[in-house]
Amino acid sequence: MKLNRYKKLFVTASIIASACPNLLAQTTDATAPVAITKEASPNKAGNLAPTPPMGWNTWNTFQTNIDEPLLKGMVDAYVSTGMRDAGYKYFVLDDGWMTMERDKNGDLVADPKKFPNGMKAFADYVHSKGLKFGIYNCAGSKTCAGYPGSRGHEYQDARLYASYGVDFLKYDWCNTDSLNAREAYITMSQALKASGREITFSLCEWGNHQPWLWAGGVGELYRTTGDITASFDKDKHNGTWTALSVMSIVDKQPAIAKYNGPNHWNDPDMLEVGNGMSFNEDKAHFSLWCMLAAPLAAGNDLRKMSPQTQSILTNKAAIAIDQDALGIAASRIYQADSLEVWAKPLANNEVAVCFLNRSTSVKQVTYNWNDHPVKNEANNIDIDFAKASYRLHDIWVNKDLGTTKKEFKQTLVGHSVIVVRLTKN
Numbered sequence: 001m002k003l004n005r006y007k008k009l010f011v012t013a014s015i016i017a018s019a020c021p022n023l024l025a026q027t028t029d030a031t032a033p034v035a036i037t038k039e040a041s042p043n044k045a046g047n048l049a050p051t052p053p054m055g056w057n058t059w060n061t062f063q064t065n066i067d068e069p070l071l072k073g074m075v076d077a078y079v080s081t082g083m084r085d086a087g088y089k090y091f092v093l094d095d096g097w098m099t100m101e102r103d104k105n106g107d108l109v110a111d112p113k114k115f116p117n118g119m120k121a122f123a124d125y126v127h128s129k130g131l132k133f134g135i136y137n138c139a140g141s142k143t144c145a146g147y148p149g150s151r152g153h154e155y156q157d158a159r160l161y162a163s164y165g166v167d168f169l170k171y172d173w174c175n176t177d178s179l180n181a182r183e184a185y186i187t188m189s190q191a192l193k194a195s196g197r198e199i200t201f202s203l204c205e206w207g208n209h210q211p212w213l214w215a216g217g218v219g220e221l222y223r224t225t226g227d228i229t230a231s232f233d234k235d236k237h238n239g240t241w242t243a244l245s246v247m248s249i250v251d252k253q254p255a256i257a258k259y260n261g262p263n264h265w266n267d268p269d270m271l272e273v274g275n276g277m278s279f280n281e282d283k284a285h286f287s288l289w290c291m292l293a294a295p296l297a298a299g300n301d302l303r304k305m306s307p308q309t310q311s312i313l314t315n316k317a318a319i320a321i322d323q324d325a326l327g328i329a330a331s332r333i334y335q336a337d338s339l340e341v342w343a344k345p346l347a348n349n350e351v352a353v354c355f356l357n358r359s360t361s362v363k364q365v366t367y368n369w370n371d372h373p374v375k376n377e378a379n380n381i382d383i384d385f386a387k388a389s390y391r392l393h394d395i396w397v398n399k400d401l402g403t404t405k406k407e408f409k410q411t412l413v414g415h416s417v418i419v420v421r422l423t424k425n
């Protein structure tokens, strides 16, 4: 089910917002008047996400059809399938967890039909399994599915989340009228900080207002695009808005790769692994997210995961690339005839390289490493394979593939990747 669709009023909204930068002040709950200037310093400084956050989110499979029994089963599956032990940490309820109205005190109410024991009890269950608990709301007057948004209630809602034991807030951008995005997200960021609980803040304004330029210090991750759909390269048009394929999202990332880093992650949206693409497509999708140092939010039904899906989501070598301490997003260093090469410098002079075949036909790769140095100016990285030899390890096949001294010759079937980790000889 996709819900009311809202999107694409944003160009207008952002024009109005930039014309009226003070609108934000009206959204702030009275408890903490804060003078916000364009130069407002990061207000949520901390170290909650030194590597890209990993978790699971209800939306991609269940939309608003969630309840406690379903989700308790999912928490159990999170643990029994090895997701937790592979590094996934957050269990996030997306839209649809509350009632359509606030209570008489203006508080949000967890829907008693869906959560008969209340949200604190569910959060306790999540915590009892060694996981962290995430929840969703929206900067606007209503969420994207029409539930009460946080506008004008930011501090009150943040306090409620803290009382539940929330560790992560995904904060959407529907029904925001003329709000200024940066200022609206700063308001919620400050409200979270004032709640006294450490809450990872996930901005979800779809990249409309270039959050990569201002969200560092406001939150730990920020969506860079509209919503993903489980398709390798075909966008899905839904009337007023378009859900993006994996390739469409990937193509938006090179231009903003340089803004990525510890505690401020470009978020190309949640994973669709296990939601309908082929095994190779899922592997390509997951590999590219790891190459991009993207947050990894699984969105499949963990209770019914196939062994293939599980083998992708829990692949330790892929996750290690995503979670590398440098936090550098890969650059696309080569593209021709539907073949692409992406390179991600890693800590300790290692490099991850992903060969991607975007076409549906089989492609032969012949790649001379010496012709393709890996550079990253911001991190002072300049790897010239003519000067140093690296060993290659194929992370999906778990096999050594020689060194960079030899030409790399491989066959890639349609919509597939080969990912190699390079270690200096």
Ligand code: GLA
Residues within 6 Å of the ligand: 003, 059, 094, 095, 143, 144, 145, 172, 204, 226, 227
């Ligand atoms: C927006 C977000 C999605 C999801 C839905 C919920 O579309 O981008 O990720 O949270 O809202 O309604």
